[in-house]
Amino acid sequence: MSAGTDSGREGFLALAELSRRHGRGARSLPAQTGATPTRTAVCFRLQGGPVAILLDELGELLEVPRCTRLPGVKSWVRGIANVRGRLIPLIDFAAFLGERPQAPDKRQRVLLIERDGVAAGLVVDEVVGMKHFRVDSYSEERETVPPGLARFVPGTFVDNGEHWPLFRPEALFGHQDFLDVAA
Numbered sequence: 001m002s003a004g005t006d007s008g009r010e011g012f013l014a015l016a017e018l019s020r021r022h023g024r025g026a027r028s029l030p031a032q033t034g035a036t037p038t039r040t041a042v043c044f045r046l047q048g049g050p051v052a053i054l055l056d057e058l059g060e061l062l063e064v065p066r067c068t069r070l071p072g073v074k075s076w077v078r079g080i081a082n083v084r085g086r087l088i089p090l091i092d093f094a095a096f097l098g099e100r101p102q103a104p105d106k107r108q109r110v111l112l113i114e115r116d117g118v119a120a121g122l123v124v125d126e127v128v129g130m131k132h133f134r135v136d137s138y139s140e141e142r143e144t145v146p147p148g149l150a151r152f153v154p155g156t157f158v159d160n161g162e163h164w165p166l167f168r169p170e171a172l173f174g175h176q177d178f179l180d181v182a183a
Contacts, residue, residue: 038132041157043164044111045125047099047146052131052157052164053111060112064090064105064123073181078123086119088112089181093122096178097148113169120173133157133164151175 041052042061060083067079067090076095080087090110094100110121140155144163152172153165172178 036134036136038134039138039157040130040132041164041166042111042127043129043131044109044127046149047094047097048125049146050128050162050164051124051149051153051167052133053113053167053169055130057113057169058111059114059119061127062110062112062121064108064110065121072183074183077181081121083112083121088119088121090121090123091178093124097146099146099148113172115170115173118173131157131159131164133159138166 040055042055042058043050043052045051062083065081065083067081069079070077076092078090078092081090082088093111107126108123109127110123111127112119112121114120137158138155139158141163142150142153142155142165144156145153145165149165149167152167152175154168154171155166157164157166
């Protein structure tokens with residue numbers, strides 16, 4: 001038993017000596033200065049244009065599930081879908097905004113959003129990925145935002161010259177037009 005302890009101690013002492021000998025000339029890593037905080041967003045296309053939603057405001061991202069049409073609802077309500085045992089209304093987001101989807105059905109995705117226990121699945125043209133936007137690239141400029149979407153977008157991120165309107169789900173859930181689904 002002591003033989004194993006001695007060999008372990010010898011190994012440790014050898015590593016300590018190497019560290020001491022070679023660590024003298026080593027430079028430490030430079031301090032990070034001027035780091036700009038970022039916000040992570042899921043980026044998608046709606047009405048053919050780019051849009052972003054903050055990752056922490058998105059419950060889930062799904063392929064468009066099968067759904068059951070509902071009678072007596074507005075045409076932009078695609079129906080209700082069973083998502084892991086929860087019944088979720090699917091909303092054709094482009095149709096809700098008065099437009100038509102721009103992408104083929106196979107590229108469309110569902111953004112599952114939730115507020116105060118109420119969930120909805122927004123069908124969007126396609127999801128293009130995630131981006132880390134610098135917080136200083138955000139502005140309240142909304143000139144590039146499509147008119148129907150503008151009421152749910154407080155501002156935009158600019159990344160490499162491309163404007164990404166920031167969609168805020170709480171603005172949608174707080175809007176009477178969205179809550180009034182009866183035809």
